[in-house]
Amino acid sequence: MKQIRSVRVSDLGERAVIERIRQRSGGRERGVILGIGDDASVVRGPAKLLLTTDMLVEDCDFRKASFPPFLLGRKSLCVNLSDIAAMGGKPLHAVVGMALPGDTDQLWLDRFLAGFRAAAAEYGVALVGGDLSQAPKIMISVTVTGEAGKFVTRAGAKPGDVIYVSGTLGDAAGGLRLLESGRRPAMRGREARLFRAFLDPAPRLELGAALARRAIASAMIDISDGLAVDLTHICEESGVRAEIDLAKIPISGGLLLAVDNPLDLALNGGEDFELLFTVKKKNAAAVERLSRRFPLTAIGRIVRGKGIAAQYPDGRGRPLEAKGWEHFRP
Amino acid sequence: MKQIRSVRVSDLGERAVIERIRQRSGGRERGVILGIGDDASVVRGPAKLLLTTDMLVEDCDFRKASFPPFLLGRKSLCVNLSDIAAMGGKPLHAVVGMALPGDTDQLWLDRFLAGFRAAAAEYGVALVGGDLSQAPKIMISVTVTGEAGKFVTRAGAKPGDVIYVSGTLGDAAGGLRLLESGRRPAMRGREARLFRAFLDPAPRLELGAALARRAIASAMIDISDGLAVDLTHICEESGVRAEIDLAKIPISGGLLLAVDNPLDLALNGGEDFELLFTVKKKNAAAVERLSRRFPLTAIGRIVRGKGIAAQYPDGRGRPLEAKGWEHFRP
Numbered sequence: 001m002k003q004i005r006s007v008r009v010s011d012l013g014e015r016a017v018i019e020r021i022r023q024r025s026g027g028r029e030r031g032v033i034l035g036i037g038d039d040a041s042v043v044r045g046p047a048k049l050l051l052t053t054d055m056l057v058e059d060c061d062f063r064k065a066s067f068p069p070f071l072l073g074r075k076s077l078c079v080n081l082s083d084i085a086a087m088g089g090k091p092l093h094a095v096v097g098m099a100l101p102g103d104t105d106q107l108w109l110d111r112f113l114a115g116f117r118a119a120a121a122e123y124g125v126a127l128v129g130g131d132l133s134q135a136p137k138i139m140i141s142v143t144v145t146g147e148a149g150k151f152v153t154r155a156g157a158k159p160g161d162v163i164y165v166s167g168t169l170g171d172a173a174g175g176l177r178l179l180e181s182g183r184r185p186a187m188r189g190r191e192a193r194l195f196r197a198f199l200d201p202a203p204r205l206e207l208g209a210a211l212a213r214r215a216i217a218s219a220m221i222d223i224s225d226g227l228a229v230d231l232t233h234i235c236e237e238s239g240v241r242a243e244i245d246l247a248k249i250p251i252s253g254g255l256l257l258a259v260d261n262p263l264d265l266a267l268n269g270g271e272d273f274e275l276l277f278t279v280k281k282k283n284a285a286a287v288e289r290l291s292r293r294f295p296l297t298a299i300g301r302i303v304r305g306k307g308i309a310a311q312y313p314d315g316r317g318r319p320l321e322a323k324g325w326e327h328f329r330p
Numbered sequence: 331m332k333q334i335r336s337v338r339v340s341d342l343g344e345r346a347v348i349e350r351i352r353q354r355s356g357g358r359e360r361g362v363i364l365g366i367g368d369d370a371s372v373v374r375g376p377a378k379l380l381l382t383t384d385m386l387v388e389d390c391d392f393r394k395a396s397f398p399p400f401l402l403g404r405k406s407l408c409v410n411l412s413d414i415a416a417m418g419g420k421p422l423h424a425v426v427g428m429a430l431p432g433d434t435d436q437l438w439l440d441r442f443l444a445g446f447r448a449a450a451a452e453y454g455v456a457l458v459g460g461d462l463s464q465a466p467k468i469m470i471s472v473t474v475t476g477e478a479g480k481f482v483t484r485a486g487a488k489p490g491d492v493i494y495v496s497g498t499l500g501d502a503a504g505g506l507r508l509l510e511s512g513r514r515p516a517m518r519g520r521e522a523r524l525f526r527a528f529l530d531p532a533p534r535l536e537l538g539a540a541l542a543r544r545a546i547a548s549a550m551i552d553i554s555d556g557l558a559v560d561l562t563h564i565c566e567e568s569g570v571r572a573e574i575d576l577a578k579i580p581i582s583g584g585l586l587l588a589v590d591n592p593l594d595l596a597l598n599g600g601e602d603f604e605l606l607f608t609v610k611k612k613n614a615a616a617v618e619r620l621s622r623r624f625p626l627t628a629i630g631r632i633v634r635g636k637g638i639a640a641q642y643p644d645g646r647g648r649p650l651e652a653k654g655w656e657h658f659r660p
Contacts, residue, residue, distance in 0.1 A: 033378065037567070038483050039416035039552055040382035040476065045375025048363065052370035053425040053473060055463045060429075086369035095383040097427075097471040099390075131471075133385045141427040141461075141471035143383060146370065153368050222369055237367070 009109055010102035030092050030126040041128035043093055043145075050146035052083040058138040066179045069108045071199045072140075073115025079224070080144035081123055081203035082273040086222035087153075088212020089146035091205065093128045094120060096142050099135035123205060152212045152277070157219035157238035161278035161302040164287065166204055167295050168252040169227055171197035173269020174259050193254040201273040207294045208275055216286045220277040226268040230276055231308055232322040238278075243309045244300030244320070268323050278302055339439055340432035360422050360456040371458035373423055373475075380476035382413040388468040396509045399438045401529045402470075403445025409554070410474035411453055411533035412603040416552035417483075418542020419476035421535065423458045424450060426472050429465035453535060482542045482607070487549035487568035491608035491632040494617065496534055497625050498582040499557055501527035503599020504589050523584040531603040537624045538605055546616045547607040556598040560606055561638055562652040568608075573639045574630030574650070598653055608632055 031044030056076050058064055077094060084091045096116065100109070120127055125144065175198030178191060185195040204222070211217040219238055223230045227249070235242050246263060255262045279287050290296060310320040361374030386406050388394055407424060414421045426446065430439070450457055455474065505528030508521060515525040534552070541547040549568055553560045557579070565572050576593060585592045609617050620626060640650040 034481075034483060038485075039413040039550075040380040040419065042417070042478055042481055043379050043381065045377060045379030045477075047375060049373050049375030049379065049475075050370040051373060051423060051425055051459055051473075051475070053427050053459055053461050053471075055427040055429055055461045055471065057429050057463045057465045057469075060464045083369040087372070089370065093381060095381055095473055097383050097385040097473075099385060099387050099469055129381055129383055131383050131385045133387045134390045135387045135469060136466060139387075139429055139465060139469050139471075141383075141385065141469075143381075143425055143427075143473035145379075145381070145475075147375075148372055151364075151372055153364060155368075220369075 008102065009100055009104040009106060011106070030124065032093070032126050032128055035126070035128050036130065043128060046092070046147035048148040048151065050084055050087055050089045050148050050151070051143065052080055053141065053143040054079045054083070056140045063179070064138060066185070067199065068185070069111035070115035073112040073117070074119040074200055076140045076142050077116055077119045077125065077144070078201055078203050079273065080142050081125070081205060082201070082222040082224070084144060084146040085203045085205045085208035086220050086275060087146070087148055087151045088208045088217070088220065089148040089151060090209060091123055091125045091144055091146045093126050093145045094142055095129035096127065096140065097131040099133040099139040101136060101138065102134055104138070123203070150212050150215055152217045152220040154219055154221050154234050154237040157234050157240050157278040157302045158280070159240060159302055159304045161218050161280055162284070162298050163231070163242060163244060163276070163278050163300045163302060164296050164298050165223070165227065165250065165274055165276050166207055167272070167274040168250045168255070169223065169272050169274060170255050170262055170265035170269045171252055172201060172271040172273070173265040174255045174262070175199065177259060190254045191258055193252055194258055198271065201271065203273060204275045207290070210290055211275070211277055214286065216279060216283045216290070217277040218280055220275060223272040223274045223276050225270050227276065228267045228308065228320050228322045234276065234278065235306060235308060240302045241305030241307055241309065242300055243303055243311070245311045247311070247313045248297060248299045250295070250297040267320070338432065339430055339434040339436060360454065362423070362456050362458055365456070365458050366460065373458060376422070376477035378478040378481065380414055380417055380419045380478050380481070381473065382410055383471065383473040384409045384413065386470045393509070394468060396515070397529065398515070399441035400445035403442040403447070404449040404530055406470045406472050407446055407449045407455065407474070408531055408533050409603065410472050411455070411535060412531070412552040412554070414474060414476040415533045415535045415538035416550050416605060417476070417478055417481045418538045418547070418550065419478040419481060420539060421453055421455045421474055421476045423456050423475045424472055425459035426457065426470065427461040427463070429463040429469040431466060431468065432464055434468070453533070480542050480545055482547045482550040484549055484551050484564050484567040487564050487570050487608040487632045488610070489570060489632055489634045491548050491610055492614070492628050493561070493572060493574060493606070493608050493630045493632060494626050494628050495553070495557065495580065495604055495606050496537055497602070497604040498580045498585070499553065499602050499604060500585050500592055500595035500599045501582055502531060502601040502603070503595040504585045504592070505529065507589060520584050521588055523582055524588055528601065531601065533603060534605045537620070540620055541605070541607060544616065546609060546613045546620070548610055550605060550607040553602040553604045553606050555600050557606065558597045558638065558650055558652040564606065564608065565636060565638060570632045571635030571637055571639065572630055573633055573641070575641045577641070577643050578627060578629045580625070580627045597650070
């Protein structure tokens with residue numbers, strides 16, 4: 001009896017794989033003069049060009065068994081788009097480098113590419129290049145270009161500024177915890193929000209652009225390593241100190257019900273991909289208007305000094321340690 | 331007795347590693363408005379922006395034991411610069427994604443970065459961003475931007491054009507073969523050229539730019555997968571056929587002495603990073619002038635049809651099969 005087996009990437013050959021990617025990439029949108037298929041692509045460069053790169057590595061950033069490939073394709077682009085959002089920019093182009101085990105199923109690759117393409121279409125990004133190699137674990141490296149008019153760095157926070165975050169924090173870390181405990185992702189029910197936050201994060205591009213356009217934000221970062229670490233980045237780069245009220249940290253009902261340490265995940269869980277930004281008092285009304293379109297929460301203020309002071313729900317103040325997730329933790 | 335051991339990347343922590351990279355990257359050159367250290371970098375975008383990305387994976391593209399980290403740093407940038415050269419462009423910026431095993435020696439990383447920095451300085455490239463992750467094998471993903479005025483694609487070859495290559499072919503494959511047989515790289519002696527071709531390839535940026543500037547080349551590609559495969563790319567993209575004279579393929583004396591199949595390596599060995607290009611007859615004098623500054627060899631001509639016909643040294647003509655190196659070979 002003939003055994004039925006799936007087609008593997010190693011059966012297709014590199015050129016066939018690249019041809020698949022090429023066929024599925026966009027046309028002349030986003031100023032693309034020459035797309036995939038030559039030594040380099042040629043695009044129209046904006047006056048202020050943003051560049052950012054992010055990697056996803058199997059068993060470090062995701063597990064193949066629990067991460068649907070379509071969503072992994074989306075996320076591998078969206079984590080980069082979140083960096084563009086944090087600058088207040090508009091994304092333009094993407095190139096993707098992939099190293100795959102030779103026995104990777106062709107269907108897995110097709111779904112990954114379909115997800116990447118879906119996110120690219122949703123956010124108006126043109127896939128213009130790539131590279132393919134072989135490795136024992138799946139590694140995905142995406143570089144994205146963007147266009148900035150006014151852009152917002154991490155270094156502009158000043159004493160007196162109010163600190164805001166978008167959305168709720170800790171959901172992605174909660175979703176990861178559920179997955180790691182062996183739970184299957186559910187896209188309905190009260191845990192859906194947590195799974196979605198980890199598996200299918202949405203970059204805050206509109207919000208970032210709105211905050212940059214009229215210079216509403218004085219400093220901005222996307223929360224990828226956890227609030228404590230990323231607020232520390234703003235404080236260090238701006239040369240200021242932050243005071244935050246932990247009772248004000250936005251935490252979803254789903255997270256409160258799902259884990260026993262929601263505040264810890266909200267402070268130190270990674271991959272929220274929400275925006276953390278500071279606002280001068282004179283821009284309070286502008287933020288107020290934006291808060292009708294986006295979920296925004298004021299969590300504290302910038303003062304002179306260094307470090308972060310946290311007021312705990314019991315009323316006591318303590319320094320907040322940045323113990324968020326990082327690679328190569330000592 | 332206290333044991334002396336080297337510092338590992340995992341002892342440093344991710345932020346310390348990124349700080350090392352940041353300190354070692356350039357300043358405001360190449361239109362860099364905001365360099366490493368924010369969510370994205372901001373650079374001045376040229377009117378015609380080139381984008382290319384390449385990956386190097388341990389045990390697929392190099393072995394850690396036999397590849398000096400300083401040279402690996404250089405090569406990880408230079409393979410991308412070769413793509414910019416093949417478009418006739420000028421390189422501008424680079425971002426680098428690295429996934430490293432946690433036990434990677436700090437000295438290894440420092441030497442890698444020193445090599446990357448040395449090549450960046452040599453070719454005028456600004457390192458503007460990066461990402462760091464953990465993986466069981468070293469993976470390096472570099473994306474480079476460039477500027478193109480006139481650029482040369484793979485698709486412009488026409489019947490009657492003469493086919494040229496720069497340098498000598500097969501040396502890198504010969505060097506790899508020596509390394510794989512356990513030989514230590516020697517930078518002197520008759521095999522030095524082979525080791526250098528594999529370990530420290532030089533992108534043909536000046537030649538590529540000269541060929542593009544006055545539209546001397548009608549089609550161009552860098553030879554990364556071997557002459558046969560890369561000439562096939564030009565033929566397919568241009569819709570033409572190539573006739574080459576194998577007796578004219580430039581082969582170094584070092585390669586002739588080192589291996590028993592030099593012609594096979596010259597045709598099908600990868601990573602030469604020489605330029606393969608076609609030239610209209612009216613530009614013969616211009617190429618002749620360039621050949622005083624660069625080692626150029628005419629190896630055949632473009633005709634109507636498809637595929638590649640090779641005239642063998644015995645005078646017989648046979649079709650040439652593109653069996654060059656590729657990832658995921660079936």
